[in-house]
Amino acid sequence: EIVLTQSPGTLSLSPGERATLSCRASQSVSSSYLAWYQQKPGQAPRLLIYGASSRATGIPDRFSGSGSGTDFTLTISRLEPEDFAVYYCQQYGSSLKTFGQGTKVEIK
């Protein structure tokens, strides 16, 4: 099983600031099968990024993903009020898919 570790646990930022979220895998994620999701309270998760760096349909370009192997990053270039939420990375390269524990982006 691939274990994903996200950091930091909580990120306190102001609207307009840049957010950088990290996801580290316990072993290499094959073919960059790494996704990022956003979840707001009371809602299902929403797919943001797949293939480590491709934006899902309808996702604003302030969201970007990068990385390969075991180290991946989600960057939100300028935080909008609606971006304050919890973000999860997920690897889907193996039949046993796993999520990271999440990073909460909160308003400072």
Add this chain to the structure above:
Amino acid sequence: EVKLVQSGGGWVQPGGSLRLSCAASGFTFSSSWISWVRQAPGRGLEWVASVKPDGSDKYYVDSVRGRFTVSRDNAETSLYLQMNSLRAEDTALYFCARQNYYGCFDYWGQGTLVSVSS
């Protein structure tokens, strides 16, 4: 429009059973991998199980293997999760989710709550 509408869930005593359903529409269900993902209260997401489009292959997280069974009815465009020998640690909000061409989860159900307690 892609829709995943969940039903089932509720409260059950430890050792009991429940069956969750997920009715799909708006896409070719019989061509799609579908998964169950759960979220314990105040916790993160945990992948639970996945089933191949034709139902021939199924995968489970270790903690539910042997107790939970994922199945699908392509004629009815529905997914099911039969949960037996339920434990307190199975208490969670359960989501069904469609896997897109790339293998990640692009559409999600609304979630259904399962509560296991005495």
